[in-house]
Amino acid sequence: MTKKRRGDVLIPLLSVLFDTLAIESAFLFSYWLRFRSSLLDSLGFVRGDSPPITGYLLGSIVIVIVWLLLFNGRKMYGARRSVMLYDELMNIIKVVSLGTLVMMSAAFFYRDFSYSRVVFALVWATSILFIFSGRATVQTFERSLYRKGRHLQQAIIIGNDSLANDVYTKLNKHPSFGFHIPGYFSDTRAPDGLELSSAPYLGTISDAAPFIRQQGIELAFIALQSKDHSHLFELVSSCEGVNIDFLMVPDVFEILTSHVKVKELEGIPFLKIKSIPFTVWGRISKRAFDIVVSCVLLITLSPFLLLIMLIIKLDSRGPVFFNQERVGLDGRRFIMHKFRSMKLGAERFDEQARLGVKNDPRRTRVGAFLRKTSLDEFPQLYNVLRGDMSLVGPRPERIRFVEEFTGAVPKYLDRHRVKTGLTGWAQVHGLRGDTSIEERIKYDLYYIENWSIAMDVKILLRTLRAALSAKEGS
16 A cells, blocks of 8 residues: 655645636736736837726636646646756746637637737736746745655665666655655665665565565666566566556666656656556546546436336345445455346355356346346446446456456456446457456556546446447446
8 A cells, every 4th residue: 555645735736726826817917917007008008998807807717727737738737746947947838838829719719708919918928927936936845845854755776786876876865856765675785885885775676575565665766787687577576456656777678668658867767667557636636527427427317226226126036236345446345336137146156157147047137137238337336436436447356356366367456556447448348247357457457557537538438338239248
């Protein structure tokens, strides 16, 4: 289980708040400068009758939302971004310029109110100034926290040579990055003369995985020689199902997959070969999406769900709901709910049934229809609302199948790095019921590595289409 730090939410939240305040202030200041002050008179701008400020205020609300989305699209709201102020300024100029074009395009098509082009030009310039000032303030505050030893991210080093020594000396407790490195792992101790030799020696490379799990380590710097490549493969394999970033000095290892990304810290280039699936804001936006959609569906579909409950009760003896323990995020167990589609006592024959057998003779008449249309899955909206599941994610498995597939199926545990879902990328590609678990894992991992809200919406729409075509669910 990874350790939670308030700073990982606080810093992105402050960035959003400061950007919002900066953009709104830029609108108000530009309006005042153009229509209420005499500072532009010397440039030949005639003030005349000033338009009502309400039109600019309403427009600014829409622009704030659009610009924040643009900033988020460029991943400018993550924690520990460690961006130099010059690079941040360039990012701000790019986003604000694009946002201004969007703003001017919208104003061109909106004819009910006449916006001043001079105000747009002033908004562009003042937004850059105000947003950059806010970003600089947040960055200064963030670094002050790290200097005080607060919200530091625990990291370890794998290696013991000069490359590992550079990582330790340049990054340990660095005020810009907020890392604390408690020690290093290597098959032998670091040579005398290296500063790394004074750091705690935590054990051999094979000892690293248990330490990572027990201490909740979220970051590992890899600095190994080519002869030690086999240890790296073993380490990554041992950390399946663990949310951890592996960053590697690239001259000690060749690029393994197309997902490898380069990240530079204090002049040292690393290759990120595995990363935590969602950013802080990714988790927040996904959870918000789950809550809103599940609430809307539960409310709007409540008469229909009550009708299904009545039909189930009239069709056969037994409870309306079928409740079963499943495995979710980080291997945690939870009770998953479904509409009962089987005859009373059918769970005694689960061992023979295996996974999602078609035309299962244990099903009731109503249950066959519910399974065929996936309507039996609707009670899981309550699981989504509770936070046990997400609308979209790998499907939750029974405990005995998790125990059976762990170790037997490569990367199986990696699917538990995110919340399980009511539907998923594998399901909309036909991998439902008694199909290849290896193929399902490939699709689940693709979803984890490429997640976005847009992808969730796409999967939900494809699931709806599949349900309307009456394909049997899993």
